[in-house]
Amino acid sequence: MTDTKFPRHPPTGISVIVVGAGFAGLAAAIECDRKGHSVTLLEKVPSISEITAIGDIISFDPNGSVAFARWPGVIDAMEAIARQTKHLDLYHHEGAFVTRQSFAHETAWGRRINGHRGQLHDIIYRHAVARGTIDIRLGQRVEDYFETDDPPQAGVVANGARLVADVVIAAEGVRSRGRKIVLGFDENPKSSGYAVYRAWFPSDEVAKNPLLAPLVVNGDTHQGFIGPDIHFLCSSIKGGKEVNWVFTHIDDGNIEESWQFPGKPEEALTYLDGWCPIVRELVKATPPGRLIDHKLVYRDPLPTFISPRARIALIGDSAHPFLPTSIQGASQSIEDGVVLASCLERSGRADIPRALRAYEKLRYARVHRAQAMGPQTRERWHKADWTKVWKNPELIHLVREPWLLNFDAEKDAYDRYDEVVAELDADHKARL
Ligand SMILES: Cc1cc2nc3c(=O)[nH]c(=O)nc-3n(C[C@H](O)[C@H](O)[C@H](O)COP(=O)(O)OP(=O)(O)OC[C@H]3O[C@@H](n4cnc5c(N)ncnc54)[C@H](O)[C@@H]3O)c2cc1C
Known part of the structure; x- marks a missing residue:
């Protein structure tokens, strides 16, 4: 060298x-x-x-x-x-906590x-x-x-x-x-048959919302909400100062593959009927221009x-x-x-x-x-069998x-x- x-x-x-x-x-x-x-x-x-x-x-x-x-x-x-963060907290899409997955042992891998x-x-x-x-x-x-x-x-x-x-x-x-x-x-x-709504924004407004504040006021966090044909992941970063969320859903095929195609919170919410308030509130809290509608291509x-x-x-x-x-x-x-x-x-x-x-x-x-x-x-x-998951959350x-x-x-x-x-x-x- x-x-x-x-x-x-x-x-x-x-x-x-x-x-x-x-x-x-x-x-x-x-x-x-x-x-x-x-x-x-x-x-x-x-x-x-x-x-x-x-x-x-x-x-x-x-x-x-x-x-x-x-x-x-x-x-x-x-x-x-x-x-x-060293763990991911996973919830049922209606809001019940299911399991915490720790990644702490992975520090030995890098x-x-x-x-x-x-x-x-x-x-x-x-x-x-x-x-x-x-x-x-x-x-x-x-x-x-x-x-x-x-x-x-x-x-x-x-x-x-x-x-x-x-x-x-x-x-x-x-x-x-x-x-x-x-x-x-x-x-x-080709289309994977799925698309992702994705957002990243400063957390000031989120911190003021009592329902959402726990996501950002105690430093970084990482959560997942699992429902039929949809998973919603959100996290806070930089000591909770910024927040991001993504959710993957079945794609109706009407968007082009792009990292800049704007999405609308009201359209994203139509996929989240029956989902817990924390998820819906976070989507609603997304500032204008911060939401991307990204088609997932596959091959x-x-x-x-x-x-x-x-x-x-x-x-x-x-x-x-x-x-x-x-x-x-x-x-x-x-x-x-x-x-x-x-x-x-x-x-x-x-x-x-x-x-x-x-x-x-x-x-x-x-x-x-x-x-x-x-x-x-x-x-x-997306196809979780909840009878089995409640007995064995690690699934x-x-x-x-x-x-x-x-x-x-x-x-x-x-x-x-x-x-x-x-x-x-x-x-x-x-x-x-
Ligand atoms: C703008 C952008 C934003 C992204 N955002 C995310 C994200 O938020 N989250 C995520 O998980 N993944 C994201 N990705 C995808 C992710 O970066 C890739 O899946 C992964 O990192 C593999 O990267 P890659 O270098 O193979 O491809 P890419 O990251 O797509 O990089 C390809 C590069 O090649 C350049 N290029 C393309 N065609 C030509 C050409 N003909 N001549 C010269 N240069 C060319 C492009 O401008 C680009 O810089 C994004 C990709 C892009 C391009």
């Missing part, structure tokens, strides 16, 4: 273009930089505030935050603005960071800039991807100009163009994450959009970048396709196993599995790289 403020492994000579500066793209860019690759990061928005000003609650579990802990200063900055998506994103973006070695270009909309055998390279067309590198990482989110070249056909995300697992010549890799939501009930979309997008950067380091510049194939093999089963947990948790809540606890959460993707990639490459080589020989 070089002895600087931001240590880097020795230069590998590998040039990388990363498309998209969301969590996946930033993590890939930072990890590639850390591991000695030379990185150009292209993001379509001309000013990063266009994306860091948007969003509400996002969650990183220990398997995602373990990477942040390796980026000097990042995890502490994140934790300073993250929710300070840190959980739950906070404002835009603010957390801003911390990571500023870290990427501060490193000083990543070529970050905003206002660059990638229109096309290509890869060639002679010379062996990949590239993009951005704002009409061609850029080439040894490898391209497509991290453009659910509406990825890179997916077309990887799959060989255009494939649009069946892609057959592959890498292009035919194995020079372009999909990561993050481009490769695998998650439902919020998995609570893993953001963490998995971080793992992707960590693993890809590690594989490139191990392969060296001479064998980049091998690195991408190893990346896919290391990620594919794990990502899809994690992805499948989203619908499982949703069904566990509605979030599933928190050590294989998923107590996991260091970098260590796993380094440990298993040789084994995975040997398997790939054996598969290749068997096919000849």
